[in-house]
Amino acid sequence: MKYSIRANEIKGNEKQQGENASHLRGFATLIIGNDFKISNIAILESNEGKLFVSMPRYKSSDKDEKGENVYKDVCNPITKEFREELYDNILDAFEKAKCADKTEEVKSQEGTEMPSxxxxxxxxxxxxxxxxxxxxxxxxxxxxxxxxxxxxxxxxxxxxxxxxxxxxxxxxxxxxxxxxxxxxxxxxxxxxxxxxxxxxxxxxxxxxxxxxxxxxxxxxxxxxxxxxxxxxxx
Missing domain, CATH: 3.30.1120.40 (Stage V sporulation protein G)
Incomplete structure (x- = not known):
């Protein structure tokens, strides 16, 4: 599937609020083909210092064993192969953005076809x-x-x-x-x-x-x- 990724780093003076705010390191945008945009993809850092990708989520009416609301992905890859490919490319775009100190774009392949x-x-x-x-x-x-x-x-x-x-x-x-x-x-x-x-x-x-x-x-x-x-x- 043809897609492109734009990633940017969150600077120290750009305060964020909400869930995972203290672990937030950047944001990414995914554009499928040239036709469909997914924003608010978060790049987080774990307590062990490892970066990982978190897709946009919403608070559902489901409850966990503690009685708290369960968050579910708004959108996400549904195959292991594409998930690994996409998340690796998002993190790669983020690392390039950090080095260049600007928003960085990564493209999977060229083409103008509308995605099926x-x-x-x-x-x-x-x-x-x-x-x-x-x-x-x-x-x-x-x-x-x-x-x-x-x-x-x-x-x-x-x-x-x-x-x-x-x-x-x-x-x-x-x-x-x-x-x-x-x-x-x-x-x-x-x-x-x-x-x-x-x-x-x-x-x-x-x-x-x-x-x-x-x-x-x-x-x-x-x-x-x-x-x-x-x-x-x-």
Whole structure:
């Protein structure tokens, strides 16, 4: 799979907050093809002084044995081979950025082809929410993007929301501003990807509704009452 990586070092005066802040050494951005961007990839240093890669994560509703929320990857490699290749290249780009004292870019290979992908969508509704489905995107069977949402707008129209995080900024209405963690950066991929997600949602929803109707029909017991025969007059 064609991709490029941009990495930069976090300087001592660039204070960070949040989980793993004291171990944070840098950030990386992954661009799949020239079309899909993943930001907020963290480069951390362990207590033993070893660098490692942490993909963007979100706090799930699942709990661990201590009753604390479990964090899950927003996106990640799904094969051992690609994970090792990608993480090695991210750390390599980071080391080069440290030496050059600037953002460094590493490319896996040249090419302009749009990355191939597939999607899976599960209809999902929650009371009081405009979420209508949850989706995953698979790039070339080696990288997955989770936590993609299908939302319903005010005019009943459907749209796609990519995974995002809450920033410290607020808009003109003093509401929190959210920033996408990963998203298509070209019009061509955005239209193709979002169209496929909406289409897959509609198809999955239709199948679910059909299955529900068939189950309901199976439970209906039709009692056929036989008319009483008239007793012959004697």
């Amino acid at each position: 992908f597939s999607v899976s969508v599960t209809p999902f509704e929650r009371e009081g929410s405009n979420i209508r489905g949850l989706a995953r995107i698979y790039f070339e069977d080696c990288f997955i993007v989770n936590n993609v949402s299908i939302l319903q707008g005010k005019e009943e129209s459907l749209f796609v929301a990519m995974p995002s995080y809450r920033t410290k900024q607020v808009d003109e209405n003093q509401k929190a501003v959210y920033q996408d963690v990963c998203y298509p950066v070209t019009k061509e991929l955005r239209e193709k990807l979002y169209g496929e997600l909406i289409s897959s949602y509609q198809e999955a929803k239709d199948k679910m509704e059909t299955a529900t109707q068939m189950q309901a029909q199976d439970k209906v017991v039709v009692n056929v009452v036989q008319p009483e025969r008239e007793t012959p007059f004697r």
